[in-house]
Amino acid sequence: MRDSRGSLHIQGVEKNFALPQGDLRVLAGIDLEVAAGEFIVLVGKSGCGKSTLLRLIGGLETPSRGEIRLGDKGIEGPGLERGMVFQEPRLFPWMTAWENIAFGLRAGTEAKEGEATVGKYLSLVGLSGFEGAYPHQISGGMQQRAALARALVSRPEVLLLDEPFGALDALTRIQMQLEILRIWKESKGTVILVTHDIDEAVFLGDRIAVMSDRPGTFRDILPVKLPRPRDRSSAPFVKIRRKIYNEFFHSTRKEG
Ligand SMILES: Nc1ncnc2c1ncn2[C@@H]1O[C@H](COP(=O)(O)OP(=O)(O)OP(=O)(O)O)[C@@H](O)[C@H]1O
Ligand SMILES: [Mg+2]
Numbered sequence: 001m002r003d004s005r006g007s008l009h010i011q012g013v014e015k016n017f018a019l020p021q022g023d024l025r026v027l028a029g030i031d032l033e034v035a036a037g038e039f040i041v042l043v044g045k046s047g048c049g050k051s052t053l054l055r056l057i058g059g060l061e062t063p064s065r066g067e068i069r070l071g072d073k074g075i076e077g078p079g080l081e082r083g084m085v086f087q088e089p090r091l092f093p094w095m096t097a098w099e100n101i102a103f104g105l106r107a108g109t110e111a112k113e114g115e116a117t118v119g120k121y122l123s124l125v126g127l128s129g130f131e132g133a134y135p136h137q138i139s140g141g142m143q144q145r146a147a148l149a150r151a152l153v154s155r156p157e158v159l160l161l162d163e164p165f166g167a168l169d170a171l172t173r174i175q176m177q178l179e180i181l182r183i184w185k186e187s188k189g190t191v192i193l194v195t196h197d198i199d200e201a202v203f204l205g206d207r208i209a210v211m212s213d214r215p216g217t218f219r220d221i222l223p224v225k226l227p228r229p230r231d232r233s234s235a236p237f238v239k240i241r242r243k244i245y246n247e248f249f250h251s252t253r254k255e256g
Contacts (some may be wrong), residue, residue: 004037005071006157006190008057012066014215015052026052028215030066036157039184039191044211050194051087053216054160057192058084070158080106083151084160085086089143089167091135097146098122104150114153121149124179140167145176152183154192160182162194165200177203180213181228198244202237203230210247220247 013030016023020252026049034040042050057068059078069228070082078084083104091100102118109117122131125145127138135143144167151159161180165173177200184191195201200206202224210220224242226236 004011007193008032008034008158008190009069010034010057010066011068013053013056013063013068014065015049015056015061016064025215025219027056027063032209032218034190034192036190037188039204039206040193041205041208042192042211043195043196043198043201043208045213045248046196046218048211049212049216050211051162054084054162054192054194057158058160060084064167080154081157082160083154083156083158085147085151085162085164087162088137089140089147091143093135096132096134097127097138097142100135100146101149101153104153106141106154109214115204117153118149122146124152124183125149126175141169141172143204144168148176152187155187156189158190159187160193161191163194163196165195165197173200174193176210178229180204198241199232201244202231202240207243208240208244210244214251 002217010030010032013027014025015027016025018229030053032040042053044050052061056063057075059075076125095103098118101122102114105114105117122128124147127145127149130138130142135146138146144164148164165176168176180191181204193204205224208222209216209218209223210222212219222240224240230237
């Protein structure tokens with residue numbers, strides 16, 4: 001049984017939004033099999049449907065067609081087995097960093113265990129000393145790290161990360177990429193990460209799903225078979241990065 005935990009099956013998924021001027025087709029024919037413990041990165045231009053796909057997996061939206069299963073269970077609404085970090089931190093402004101992170105604990109977690117878990121992830125994301133601070137008292141990047149810790153404390157089977165490092169400066173971003181790899185290795189969970197940063201995609205992913213413009217489909221799914229930690233300046237790394245850049249360049253040319 002344990003083997004299917006965290007495996008994701010996305011079959012024939014389409015998503016349309018009803019707008020006053022007619023239906024907006026956002027995703028078309030999305031198929032993806034994700035093995036338990038795999039690290040998938042989604043890249044694509046703004047508006048191609050990356051967040052929508054993540055929200056579908058998170059159970060915050062339902063597909064117009066097709067199905068998404070986690071292991072052998074169809075997804076029906078959100079659940080703590082799928083931890084989500086949004087493009088914006090979305091912390092509760094009336095709660096401290098500690099309280100926000102503790103909010104992610106599973107119901108019925110024993111108090112002592114909960115305290116230890118919150119403390120562990122708070123320090124893992126580099127927020128020790130700020131446990132009593134409210135969201136408006138910490139920086140945007142720190143808020144995003146608190147949101148990451150909130151998603152991690154329930155030890156989700158699947159971690160859904162929507163451009164989680166967008167608000168971070170370049171150095172913190174690199175540090176967080178390393179932290180995510182460490183957390184991923186330790187938890188053996190599945191990760192689906194959205195980014196517009198191709199360097200980040202090649203640094204992190206087992207496979208990179210390159211999305212077309214709206215309606216989003218997978219233009220290509222590239223395996224990255226480089227050992228970790230990856231050297232961003234190595235020839236094979238640069239080659240994969242260039243291949244992805246070219247995919248976008250060609251799509252731009254086709255439009256023009
Ligand atoms: N709830 C909604 N109702 C109507 N349209 C929506 C809704 N959510 C998303 N859309 C539309 O779907 C398209 C894809 O949006 P989405 O947020 O998934 O893009 P994205 O790839 O994440 O872009 P970005 O990189 O800018 O975050 C956009 O045209 C957006 O306007
Ligand atoms: Mg988005």
